[in-house]
Amino acid sequence: MKTDVVVVGAGPAECAAAYDLASRGVHVLLLDRTEFPRKKVCAGGLTVKARRALPYSIEPVVQRTVRSLAVSCRLRRQRVLPGKDPICYMVDRPAFDLFCLQQTITAGAVFKVVERIDSIVESRGGVRMITDRGSICCRYLIGADGVHSRVRLLTGRFEAIRFGFGVEGIVAGLPGNDPGMGFDFDRVGGGYGWAFSKKDHINVGLYTLRSQTLIRHQDLADYVFRRLGGATPGQVSGYRLGIGGWRYRPGQGRVLLAGDAAGLVDPLLGEGLYHAIVSGRKAARAVVDAMDTGCDACRSYETALTPIRRELLFAMITAAVFYRLPDLGFALLTSPAARIPLMGGFARGMPLLALVLNAYRFWLGRI
Ligand SMILES: Cc1cc2nc3c(=O)[nH]c(=O)nc-3n(C[C@H](O)[C@H](O)[C@H](O)COP(=O)(O)OP(=O)(O)OC[C@H]3O[C@@H](n4cnc5c(N)ncnc54)[C@H](O)[C@@H]3O)c2cc1C
Known part of the structure; x- marks a missing residue:
């Protein structure tokens, strides 16, 4: 099979890339290892900047609009930071991701499931992938297949990626003391606990940017018990987050990484959706420019990523200070x-x- 661009993964980064490419008339094949809707471990907090970065309205999948934040340090000194305007939108990731995929297919991208990618060979003229569905040739490949990216592994790009970790669970129903959107800093080393109210449940979890910090299911159960007055989380699962993207250099050639695959999660709060969407769109733009002008796609992508890399480095420095001195950080924040x-x-x-x-x-x- 031959096409202009293959985008591996059909999450937010890859849909953003494929949507823009297909809208410009580029033949784009979107591959994921699973059918949608599929489970994705994520609290589903979509910030205002992330929503604005999307090329279409996501109104139908917004469960809740958040205007204020409840924060604490180690579950003491609870404070509410009030606000007038929306600061975040709560979505359910499987529904959100399915919605984004549908928009992308409507824009003209072709979606296929491939369970296995065995090899990727890049040459001067294009890229050849061997999958369980046969061989696929394309001019450019965008690897946006998440934190454990197979594209990153097979092409040896960005080996310096680092990992954060999050564990989430669900508490059914909404209690009288609805937490809204809550962050409890320093509940775990190098991170926080969260409680995000959705339409009919609360998504709870613990996040750390330090890969050496161990978070057990019992830690989450203890946190939820204290945070939500004796509640017990169900459907508990953990997943890594891709961090360290300030070091990601696309280099040269025809393979570009986006989203978690390129370590673009903000280490301070673990927000990954914004940079996933923005990097996916920047990758698409670099590919279109390369197809139009013959310039090197990776080089122009590298330039386009500069503001993101700067932002991530600043977030990492802020996180290092904030989580080392959480009481001071909390006092400043509030x-x-x-x-x-x-x-x-x-x-x-x-x-x-x-x-x-x-x-x-x-x-x-x-x-
Ligand atoms: C516990 C937790 C809570 C989080 N909460 C938030 C939050 O509230 N707000 C926020 O902004 N961010 C949050 N994040 C981060 C956010 O989930 C990620 O940054 C975001 O999903 C990254 O998007 P992506 O498109 O790069 O990758 P993903 O969303 O991971 O999508 C990757 C896609 O690639 C597919 N794939 C993987 N391997 C292959 C393969 N070999 N072949 C084909 N397809 C493949 C997967 O099936 C998947 O569909 C959270 C993360 C965790 C772990």
């Missing part, structure tokens, strides 16, 4: 000088660096 511009910045869809500058400007304006 102080009026930070709280007001931060909530305003979230609602305006600002990335972290811009958020901090916004807080700084706000603070300067007051003295």
Whole structure:
């Protein structure tokens, strides 16, 4: 089989890439190892900036709109950071991912299930993949197949990836003391516990950016018991997050990585959807430019990723300080000088660096 572009994986990064390519008339084949809807371990918090980064409305799959944040440090000193405008949208990942895939197929992408990719050979003229469904040749390959990316493994690109880890569970029903969107910092080393209310359940979990921190199912059960007054989580599962993307250099050639495959999760909060969508779209753009002008797709992708790499490095430095000094970080976060511009910045869809500058400007304006 031959096509212009193959996108491996059909999650948010790959759908974003395939949608843009198909909309521009490029023949694009979207491969995933499973049929949709499929389970995806994720709390399903889609920030304003992530929603804005999507090329279509996701109104039909938004379960809840969040305007305020409940935060604590080690479940003590609970504070609510109020806001007027939406800062986050709650979705259910299987439904959200299916919706994105449907939009992408409608735009013209072809979707196929391949259970196994055995080899990927890149040459000057194109890329050849051997799969359980036979051989597939394309001009460009976008590997957006998640944190355990087979494309990354088979092509030896970005071996410096690092991993965070998250464990999530479900608490059925919504209690009287509905947590809304809650973060409990320093509940685990290098991370936090979360409780996100959806339409008819609460998604709870523990996140750490440190791969050496062990999170057990019992840790989640203890957290939920204390956080939600004796509740017990069900459907508990854990998964890694791809971190370290500030070091990702696409290099040269015809294979580009996007989303978790390229370690593009924000290490501070474990937010991965935004950079998955943005990087998928940037990869698509680089491929289209290469097809139109003959330039090297990886090189232009590398340039396009510069703001993301800068953002991720800043997030990593912030996370290192914040999680080393959680009491100080928490005091700063909840102080009026930070709280007001931060909530305003979230609602305006600002990335972290811009958020901090916004807080700084706000603070300067007051003295
Ligand atoms: C516990 C937890 C909670 C999280 N909560 C949030 C949150 O609230 N908000 C947020 O923004 N981010 C969150 N994240 C991060 C977010 O889930 C990821 O960053 C995001 O899903 C990355 O998107 P992606 O498209 O790169 O990869 P994925 O969403 O992982 O999609 C990869 C796709 O590739 C397919 N695939 C894998 N291997 C192959 C293969 N060999 N061949 C073909 N297909 C393959 C998979 O089936 C999958 O469909 C969370 C992560 C975890 C672990």
